[in-house]
Amino acid sequence: MSAKSLRLRLFVAAAVSIIIALFIAGMALVGIFERYVARRISAELDTYVRQLAANVSVSSDGSLQLSRSLADPRFDQPLSGLYWQVGDDSTSVKLRSRSLWDHVIELPDDPLKPGIVHRHDLPGPNGETLFVSERGIIYTVGDGTRLLRIMAAVNRAEIVDARSAFTSDVALSLAILAVVLLVAAWGQIAIGLRPLEAVRRSVNAVRAGEQKAITVKEPEEIMPLVAEVNSLLEAKAKTIETAKARAANLAHGLKTPLTVLATDAERLRRKGDTEIADELQDLAFGMRRHIDRELSRARLHSAAASAKQSTAIREVIVGVVRTLSRSPKGTMISWKVEVASGARTNLPEEEATELFGVLLDNALKWSRSTIRVAGEGPYIVIEDDGPGVSPDQLTRLGQRGIRLDESTEGSGLGLSIAADILEAYGGEMTFGTREPHGLRVVIALPAILDRSGRAAQC
Numbered sequence: 001m002s003a004k005s006l007r008l009r010l011f012v013a014a015a016v017s018i019i020i021a022l023f024i025a026g027m028a029l030v031g032i033f034e035r036y037v038a039r040r041i042s043a044e045l046d047t048y049v050r051q052l053a054a055n056v057s058v059s060s061d062g063s064l065q066l067s068r069s070l071a072d073p074r075f076d077q078p079l080s081g082l083y084w085q086v087g088d089d090s091t092s093v094k095l096r097s098r099s100l101w102d103h104v105i106e107l108p109d110d111p112l113k114p115g116i117v118h119r120h121d122l123p124g125p126n127g128e129t130l131f132v133s134e135r136g137i138i139y140t141v142g143d144g145t146r147l148l149r150i151m152a153a154v155n156r157a158e159i160v161d162a163r164s165a166f167t168s169d170v171a172l173s174l175a176i177l178a179v180v181l182l183v184a185a186w187g188q189i190a191i192g193l194r195p196l197e198a199v200r201r202s203v204n205a206v207r208a209g210e211q212k213a214i215t216v217k218e219p220e221e222i223m224p225l226v227a228e229v230n231s232l233l234e235a236k237a238k239t240i241e242t243a244k245a246r247a248a249n250l251a252h253g254l255k256t257p258l259t260v261l262a263t264d265a266e267r268l269r270r271k272g273d274t275e276i277a278d279e280l281q282d283l284a285f286g287m288r289r290h291i292d293r294e295l296s297r298a299r300l301h302s303a304a305a306s307a308k309q310s311t312a313i314r315e316v317i318v319g320v321v322r323t324l325s326r327s328p329k330g331t332m333i334s335w336k337v338e339v340a341s342g343a344r345t346n347l348p349e350e351e352a353t354e355l356f357g358v359l360l361d362n363a364l365k366w367s368r369s370t371i372r373v374a375g376e377g378p379y380i381v382i383e384d385d386g387p388g389v390s391p392d393q394l395t396r397l398g399q400r401g402i403r404l405d406e407s408t409e410g411s412g413l414g415l416s417i418a419a420d421i422l423e424a425y426g427g428e429m430t431f432g433t434r435e436p437h438g439l440r441v442v443i444a445l446p447a448i449l450d451r452s453g454r455a456a457q458c
Contacts, residue, residue: 006196007189014185022174022181029170034163038131041154045133046117048072048084048152056086056095056148058141064088064095064148075099079126081155088148100125105132107149112136114147121156129156195219199226206233254291258284313380313445314339316352317373320360333367338374345445347425355421359441362415366439380443383434394431 048070055068064086074080075097085105086095094104103125112118114136124130134151195218202214213230216222265280317337324330345352356373359382363371366386374381389397397415422429422443432440 007193010189010192011182011186014189015182018178018181018185022178026167026170026174030163030167033166033170034159037159037162041131041159042119042133045131045152045154046135049117049133049135049150052084052086052150052152053135053137056150058088058139058146058148060142062141066095070097081128081158082152083124083130083154084150084152086148086150088146105130105151105153107132107134107151112147112149114138122153124153124155130154131156131159195222203229212237250291254287258288310344311347311349311352312341313343313345313352313375314341316349317356317360317380320353320356321373323357324360324364327364330364332369333364334370336370336372336374338372339380340375343375347421347427347445351421351425355418355443358415358418359443363439363441376442378444380445382441382443383438385434385438388433388437388439389431391433394433397431 051070052066055066057065057067059065066086069075070084072082074082075084077099078101080099082097083100083105084097085100087107088094096104105122105124107122108120110118112134116136118132118134120130120132120134122130122132130153132151132153134149137148137150138145139148195216198216199214199222202211202216205211206214213233214226216226261280261284265277265284268274268280269277314337317339321335321337325333325335347355360371360373363382363384363386367384368386370385372381372383374383419429421427422445428444430442432442434440
């Protein structure tokens with residue numbers, strides 16, 4: 001899958017969006033959880049402050065006394081992380097929990113109104129940072145009153161640890177959720193792009209000649225594109241038909257002048273002007289050959305673009321061999337056909353017959369005793385035991401009008417016809433030397449299929 005793939009681009013965009021959204025959601029969840037833990041701990045600390053306020057008293061000598069200890073055993077365990085302290089700023093008298101040991105929490109010098117709860121982050125024993133809940137309570141002592149600052153505190157590391165544990169759990173959960181969402185996004189993209197695959201198959205069917213237009217009916221987002229392509233196909237078909245008609249008209253229009261030219265050449269020959277007559281006849285023959293070849297090429301390209309057929313290769317070859325073997329020279333040749341019966345091609349039977357007809361006729365012309373037609377993987381190979389062609393002449397084979405031996409009959413169009421047929425249908429042909437001598441023709445037929453429609457071996 002390349003970087004230009006629409007599927008990959010959509011998936012990358014979805015993945016980036018999912019990751020960003022889950023990251024923001026994770027950060028929000030962690031923040032909400034931390035605030036929730038802080039509120040829960042604040043409520044717990046406020047409870048301890050109220051219990052202290054209910055149990056603390058000021059004696060007549062001004063000392064502070066706690067009538068009943070708090071129930072949580074951590075207050076009696078040194079440096080446990082849970083602490084309380086009661087202080088009187090005016091007399092510097094303080095009561096504190098055993099868990100503070102010898103440490104005194106230094107409260108900020110801020111105005112403290114009675115009943116109002118203050119929250120602080122203050123340094124605690126052993127380098128801890130304490131989350132402090134503080135309240136001012138007014139007590140009546142004799143004829144006067146005293147303001148006591150009652151506080152309870154917890155090591156903020158407990159909040160941090162809870163947040164870290166929650167972050168780990170959330171990260172794992174969000175990672176699993178991300179995988180699920182990415183799989184779902186991939187499936188959604190695949191479903192969304194499935195109509196494009198249908199368009200591709202329909203275009204391939206048009207190219208193969210199975211249908212004349214794209215037949216996809218949904219989704220409506222791609223229908224304007226389908227309509228434009230169908231209009232283009234229709235315009236192309238009309239252009240081809242017009243070109244064929246004009247070529248046919250041109251050919252028919254030239255036949256009469258060529259016939260007159262041939263008649264004049266024959267008249268001159270009877271008068272004794274054989275040299276001029278031969279030149280005119282050669283000229284007329286060359287023009288007629290060129291016209292016939294171009295009409296044949298037009299017919300080939302039109303047939304290749306119109307309808308897809310399935311032709312059994314072996315049956316065509318056997319039929320051509322049967323015909324050629326009845327000729328005078330063909331009866332003296334050993335024919336070997338080694339082609340799988342299940343191999344098929346999308347060449348129409350008429351074109352396949354013409355293709356193998358000209359190739360096997362060329363092989364028969366030069367062969368001495370044996371002609372072999374075999375399937376080698378996806379290729380058809382035709383070999384004869386004739387004199388062969390020199391390596392420097394192999395590249396000239398198949399060119400229109402090229403005859404490497406002028407002593408034999410022919411127009412030089414046979415191999416070029418075969419090349420035109422293969423070119424029109426997407427095949428190709430190469431020439432080589434058969435050992436120890438002879439010509440080897442390797443044909444790559446278009447869309448060689450077995451009976452199930454899969455690529456077949458010949």
